[in-house]
Amino acid sequence: MSQRIISLAALTVLELSPPDMIEVAARAGYSHVGLRTEPATLEEHHFPLLRDAELRRQTLARLRDTGIKVLDIEILRLKPDTRVADFAVHLAAGAEFGAGELLVAGNDPDEQRMTERFAELCDLAAPYGIHPHLEFMPWTDCKRFTDAQRVVENAGRENGCVLIDAFHFDRSGSRLEQIASLSPSRMRYAQLCDVIGPRPDDMAEILRQARQERRFPGEGDCDLVGLLRALPPSLPLSLEIPTQRLLEQGVSALQRAQMAIDHTRRVLERL
Template sequence: MPHPLGLELLTVLGLGPVEHVTLAADLGCTAVSMGLVQLPERFNPHGYPGWSLRDDAGLRRELKAVLADRGVSISIAEGLGVSATLDATERAADMDLFAQLGALRVNAVDMGVERARAFDQLATLAAMAGERGMEFSIEFCPAFTIRSLAEALEAVRHIGEGQATVLIDSLHFFRSGGKVREIAELDPALIGHVQLSDAPRKAEGDYMIEAMSGRMIPGQGELPMREFVEALPRGQVLGLEVPLMAAAQSGRAVRDYVGEIVTRTRELLV
């Protein structure tokens, strides 16, 4: 298969960082997305113990060791989005921690921040990531200020050539009106990371509820997943972002349902 798979933070629903990496490696995934603290309680249906990479130096050492031992990389550092009140420079300590953990890329969203501030703050984050040897990507979402691929590319141009890329989440891309040909026509160097999930062709109800808990396994919905992936640069890591809340809440084991996500995705992409 030309595309290695990654296992995103939201998919494992509160699992600890070391266990996350171990599960990814056991399932043949080469990358994970990682935050510094556990997701909010509503995204921890298994009731895993709380954890914080900010506060626990021992956990950071364990994580670095398992990443090296299992050959897994942190494809994106999460949780460093733009805030309406917090200045981007206040993210420095978190940036330092991600750099120490070997994260390849910092990803940021704007969370609905006013456009001019969002662009300027993203530029500051991009510079901070670059100073620490990490790449930087911008994630667009129909519910935020930077709503589409075209608007994310505007932000990239604002930051400067070679300083930023876009993260393309398949759900956000299609829900913002994206067409597969836009991916095929895009300069591959502008694609920093890709997150994969499926959905019904037409949205129903609150978009953020769908985005956070209503995603489907690739191939199980109605979006043109195969065409989407075929338009991507060969070898692009596909981060699986499919939080199966219903499966977790039913008592199904994380290894079971995450294993199904990985298996079914591989079947789709063969």
Template sequence: MNLSNFGMDSITLAGPLESKLAASKAVGFSQIMLWAKDLAAHPGGISEAVRVVRASGVRVTGIQVMRDYEGLSGPLHEYKLDIAKNMLQVCQAVGAPLLMVCSSTSSHASGDLPLIARQLAKLATLAVPLGVKVGFEALSWGRHINQYEQSWAAVEMADHSNLGVVIDSFHMLANQADLEYLEDIPSEKIAMVQLSDFMWRDIRSAEERLETARHLRVFPGEGIHSRELSELLRRLDKNGYRGDYSFEVFNDDYLQLSPEIVAKRAHGAAKWVTDQVLRRSLNMRQPVPGHPMMA
């Protein structure tokens, strides 16, 4: 695990797309997770935004975010499927290997797991010829799927090679998730890991959960869940995950700072993350007094 495994999330940085790419690259990140609206809102249009991204030399980790896709039927499903197809085309245009789909919050969505699995598999199949993978994430306020083990159950049932699960530390911390279930997920089925923390232990209401998630996250190492985050990281590393990590940090304070300052904070978080894994690995390799290795 090193700096090349980590990247910024464009939602964390203020300013235009060009500034976000430049700030991320300046501190040593070689990748970035982009929100589709960063491209769609570019003054020159999506085609110019794609040119800017490709010219920057920064690799796009993926595109966010397809919302309220699964569990719908009839015209609603057809509408969302059409939106998803368009987002897949954006992924292809900008060279993003991943489209992120977050679990539905819609009151019109069914919790029927076989239906959800079939619809995720359908999207994954549509993504194959475009060279894009689909990652499914459990929102902690999802209507039917709100725990990471539930998102994995849907992905496992879909049984599609182009579909994986997204691990998001915020939603796991907010739900006080049991990390034991991580061992059930093969490392190759984890499409992405998103990292962030927050500043208090208890989330007292659904409103506070949303407020924290959308405005008050902080980087790993800055919040008060460092012990849980460290355990999460070590479990992922032990289980063989060697993919990308993205700092998905929604924070209104950061949006009042220059992207350069925030990118430096993210760089510090990357060092904190690697230290947690490396320190544990080194400790485990230390010879024990009286052990044959000491002779």
């Protein structure tokens, strides 16, 4: 098994502050973390990295002390009223942390406008050395792999990428053979988890599962070996595995992060 970057995503241990998350990642054997500069929902608890200079200082210090690197920042949304210039503060923070990747969601029913905004964001991100990744999710306006591929390719920017998350890949009905049509240069990392059971008919239930109840790799029904073989070799993996049931049972963030990476390594040994 070749060595590859394995990153701890914020959603896996969302209760932790960024410095504590970095400490947990180091103790569990990760090389990288993903940081949230913008919350995914209005309801989730958020640590305001952009507004809190002291938190930013502590985060940078913990990165230095542990040797952990930042893989990506998240999550910026392209909406009908988005002003892409407003994202500059996130990109500046991402560059300060050393992130090379940015997670982007498409929440605009006008695909042409979404494509133009994505191109504009790529242009804004380029001087920072950051690659925006459009993540398809079945409840957004960019629902499937083919939707994200079309927007990114039509945007026509070298640093524009598609983010494959194993959960969304499964729940959107995307297919492994479709991946071969995307240039490997358009994929700089992927998000890994497992999914259990058939795809629900209710989108609210899909959303609940995505944010609260995923499974560790190898515990569910996804063909993760097939997915990993379809992706570029040694692609960095971000482990995004919220497990609300374990949190409620008192399983610590360190234990959950350790379970996630241990399960992932066992899957990787099967490649």
